[in-house]
Amino acid sequence: MRGGKLEPMTEHKEQHAEQSAPPAIDAQHLVKRYKTKTAVDGISLQVAAGETFGILGTNGAGKTTVVEMIAGLRKPTEGSVRILGLDPFTDRAKVRQILGVQLQQAYLHGSLTARELVNLYRSFYPDPLDAEKALAMVELTDKARTKFDNLSGGQMQRLSIALALIGRPQVVILDELTTGLDPKARRRVWGTIESLAEQTVILVSHAMDEVERLCNRVALIDAGRIIAQGTPDQLKQQAGTSTLEDAFVALTGREIHDDEEDD
Template structure:
């Protein structure tokens, strides 16, 4: 399968910071319409990997293509097809939910309406609230809505449901399921094993900046001789989900 047939084609990605290697020879081939999970302990290289895929960091070695486009050299084109929600979102505190959505929508030729997005992420009642007055979970849901506003064909979600209560978490799961139905490719970074089992078609496990295992959640669980993906994670990494490596 060529890179133009894939939603994400990352080959031999490497990133070093002085004497620390964050990512070493990571290759990922994500098919169109797939929900692909990235697992790993803190410090395993997950966020650096997705930032390179999104074009937010330039790899020291290796290459990335998103729907055949280089996210660094063809940044403007990639922004029209790629939505990104990262853990640390920096948004204007004084703007309301609706104002932020309108600002982001102005960057795209055919954006979703604010009403549609707010319903998807469960923020309809907060549309007139300033960003600084939203709870942490509500800010998280707004950052997801902003990632979706331009009708992206590929979406990167880093810790999708961090800080969300169980009801909001389930709502986000339904949102991801609807994106899959619409043919959107989702790259999901998560510590929540139940979430990964529920949503992901395939999963890559990162350890010390390298891909140590790759397969469906069931394949990883069976390979570890475990009953659940959570148990498989512990067996394969020697750590609990969310622990530092």
């Protein structure tokens, strides 16, 4: 569970309260078809305000396509998305201010230093985080004068997270948060995400331990469809397994591997 701090009763109350409030993210019947392939086939999901929602699936399952449609980067063939009541395509300018996105394998201006990049992205928002605090939040203060091209993979990832959070977004999308990071770097990144107490977070991942640790609820996606949805405990219970990984295998009939990343 996210942070692992909530008592069961409190958690239950929180979920009940969330169910009665309008969802922060409401995706209905999303379909994405290409010429010869249907990448996403009728996915619906609702994420409550303050919730961390995991999207879990194998390579090519359609995870990234789903979040790209939610972020307004890819227009759905069918279906609709609302983020805090706003359409990411028709209300683009408004959505960009409340949404923070960390894209899978996205590059930044390589010759700029970490601090220069933070200051550049700060300038896009009306009330951004302080630059030094943003760097400290992802433990990059000592790398502030290092060019992006010279950062390690983990440092690049942490800087990307800082930039996703720099505009104080209410909704955050994190795509393959820790892919390629060593265990120490992964734990640092997890710590950053656990500190996001107020934001609604969608976390795309194929890492079971990450999803189990960070997410309140999880959707298992396979071949463009949601196979199962619920809390990690509910999914394990539903599959009759003791681990989320076993539940995933039992529910989808597929193995999931750490080297998978792109959708």
